[in-house]
Amino acid sequence: MSRMAATRDGYGEALLELAENPKVVVLEADLGKSTKSLHFRKKYPERTVSCGIGEQNMLLVGAGLAASGYIPFASTFAIFTERAFEQMRNGIARPNLPVHLCGSHGGTHTGTDGSSAQSIEDLAIYRALPNVIVMHPCDDTSTKILTKQLPESGKPSYMRTARNKTPVLYDGRENEIKIGRGVVLKDGDDVAIIACGVLVHEAMIAAEELSKNGMSVAVIDMHTIKPLDTDLIDKYSSKCGAILTAEDHSIIGGLGGAVAEHIVSTNPVPMERIGVKDRFGESASSEEMLEMMELKSHHICKAAQKLVARKS
Amino acid sequence: MSKSIAELEEMARKCRIEICKMTHRAQAGHPGGSLSEIDILCALYGNRLNVRPDEPKWEDRDRFILSKGHASPGMYAVLAEAGFISNDDLKSYRVKGGVCQGHVDMKWCPGVDFSAGSLGMGLSFGMGNAIAAKLDGSNRTIFVMVGDGEIQEGSVWEAAMAATHHELGNLKLFIDCNRIQNDDFCENQMRMFDIPGKWASFGWAVKEIDGHNMEEIVSAIDWMDSITDKPVVVVANTVKGKGVSFMENNPGFHGAAPNDEQLAQALSELGVSA
Numbered sequence: 001m002s003r004m005a006a007t008r009d010g011y012g013e014a015l016l017e018l019a020e021n022p023k024v025v026v027l028e029a030d031l032g033k034s035t036k037s038l039h040f041r042k043k044y045p046e047r048t049v050s051c052g053i054g055e056q057n058m059l060l061v062g063a064g065l066a067a068s069g070y071i072p073f074a075s076t077f078a079i080f081t082e083r084a085f086e087q088m089r090n091g092i093a094r095p096n097l098p099v100h101l102c103g104s105h106g107g108t109h110t111g112t113d114g115s116s117a118q119s120i121e122d123l124a125i126y127r128a129l130p131n132v133i134v135m136h137p138c139d140d141t142s143t144k145i146l147t148k149q150l151p152e153s154g155k156p157s158y159m160r161t162a163r164n165k166t167p168v169l170y171d172g173r174e175n176e177i178k179i180g181r182g183v184v185l186k187d188g189d190d191v192a193i194i195a196c197g198v199l200v201h202e203a204m205i206a207a208e209e210l211s212k213n214g215m216s217v218a219v220i221d222m223h224t225i226k227p228l229d230t231d232l233i234d235k236y237s238s239k240c241g242a243i244l245t246a247e248d249h250s251i252i253g254g255l256g257g258a259v260a261e262h263i264v265s266t267n268p269v270p271m272e273r274i275g276v277k278d279r280f281g282e283s284a285s286s287e288e289m290l291e292m293m294e295l296k297s298h299h300i301c302k303a304a305q306k307l308v309a310r311k312s
Numbered sequence: 313m314s315k316s317i318a319e320l321e322e323m324a325r326k327c328r329i330e331i332c333k334m335t336h337r338a339q340a341g342h343p344g345g346s347l348s349e350i351d352i353l354c355a356l357y358g359n360r361l362n363v364r365p366d367e368p369k370w371e372d373r374d375r376f377i378l379s380k381g382h383a384s385p386g387m388y389a390v391l392a393e394a395g396f397i398s399n400d401d402l403k404s405y406r407v408k409g410g411v412c413q414g415h416v417d418m419k420w421c422p423g424v425d426f427s428a429g430s431l432g433m434g435l436s437f438g439m440g441n442a443i444a445a446k447l448d449g450s451n452r453t454i455f456v457m458v459g460d461g462e463i464q465e466g467s468v469w470e471a472a473m474a475a476t477h478h479e480l481g482n483l484k485l486f487i488d489c490n491r492i493q494n495d496d497f498c499e500n501q502m503r504m505f506d507i508p509g510k511w512a513s514f515g516w517a518v519k520e521i522d523g524h525n526m527e528e529i530v531s532a533i534d535w536m537d538s539i540t541d542k543p544v545v546v547v548a549n550t551v552k553g554k555g556v557s558f559m560e561n562n563p564g565f566h567g568a569a570p571n572d573e574q575l576a577q578a579l580s581e582l583g584v585s586a
Contacts, residue, residue, distance in 0.1 A: 025447070049443060052477070054470035057436045061474070064440015067418070067425070069371065070447070072440075086430060087467075091437060095419055095427040 002167035008104045010143030011161050012036025015073055018148060019044055025065055027051055027074035029058045035075035035104040055080050059087040062099040071098060071151050078103025078119035078160050085125060092156045093129040100150050106160035107248030108276060108293050109198045114283040120276045124253025126158040127226050133157035133179060134226040138200035141170035142223055145177040153179060164286045166198050182229040188218035191304045192236035195246040196222050196255050199295060203246050206300035217304060228258050237267040242307040244272050246300055251275035270310040272303040315358040317526045324354040325582060327389035328555045330402055332578040334385045335569040338406040344565040345459060346386030348490035348550040353390040355529040356455060365395035368422040374452050377438040380459040381415040381428020388412045396423030432465025434458060439475050442483040457486040461493030464502050476515035481540040490552035492563045511545045523548030556581055
């Protein structure tokens, strides 16, 4: 059994390691205990700015710091970052200021807090903003490495992390992780599953199950939704001739949307999307939510089989 | 730097002329709020801000954040007076490719330190600048200007609360209280009652002045500089459209340009001989 960890813990660890750069500052909106920026705050209180429960102010304080040469990392729940969307749009993305926003507790996997806390549209809205890097890593190792790569990007970013633990997939594969580059976790020829976040693990299980029936399935971790690794998508749409996307996010505008937008003008192979079907969630455990939203490995298997049928 | 009161008043008169010309040329823009803010902008750029027109991105410059970014003609006029841009640049106001974008933009215009255009954002941004200055151990000062209608935006009060929590004595705010917003008088749109009292209750040091009396403005800036343990706000009572009779207190000139005839009258009132 793999090690279990939550991506938000990877974020917290990355901040601690980034602290050796004196320009790195952390901004909080009363959820540092949850997003895991609290470790930085405890060790570097002089470089941590409490913005109270005020997300709009927090993002623009970040913009002001970035414009003065600092590298701000601001975090809150994914859903509450959305409250400050226009600040992100007009105050950060438009002047291209390198403020790094982390939205934790993203997706229906967030669980029992219920629909008000389950952001299912964050990837879609931030992806629509010019200049902004958008990521949703699948484990704590990749979250940590991707977070640490952000300062050198010099661009604003949004990264979604998850509240609950999932199996770690990258231990020993750290050097494969790079912003903007998808990772082929498992190779295959019949269908390529392009997944992000907590559904990468579900995709791996599905690929394993499908192989028992003789189907050869590739699994790609597309941790960066923007800029999208279009070369890798082109390679696998040619190689497999069928694409299946999987995300704990609305089927509208997220990873599935991004991939579909790309292949429609390059190589429009048969495609299916696993995602939240334009509805809100409710209170239930993470596993129950994935089942309810039809995001489990068996749902992925069914969609893959449908794709293979469409191919012939 | 260090202009006399008379020189600052003359600077403001020249800026008023450019505000009218710019909006007339573009047949768009916001003359009213530009004319109400301009005396304060001239006092800051003419007499106070430690900035370098030949090195606009100099790291340790004081900052001036115009949050009410629609009042950009005033900002551009004063930047031209201060030598950041040329008088010729003023002709690019709202013109494709021009440094003088419709709303002030740090990516387009030298001397502009904030990309404005959406109300309620500048004070938070200035707060970030102020925290950065403290982290740098610098004594540079951050000035911000908001409009009175603008403080109806809730996020302004997030910043108002946070700035005192963080004891930002290097953060200085002007409120251009010209009593008119886009659609009508503030009184009719959203009554704000005791504006100085609201800021005082958030822990700010507050002073109220006549925003067109240059002596009062200059001494208010000295007062702002004297307070270093908390943020300060000067509530400047101004007249929208100040200096052009038919624009004064006229909600119609919040976002409308003068026509040919009106420009001629405005320039005449501002002492330009025909």
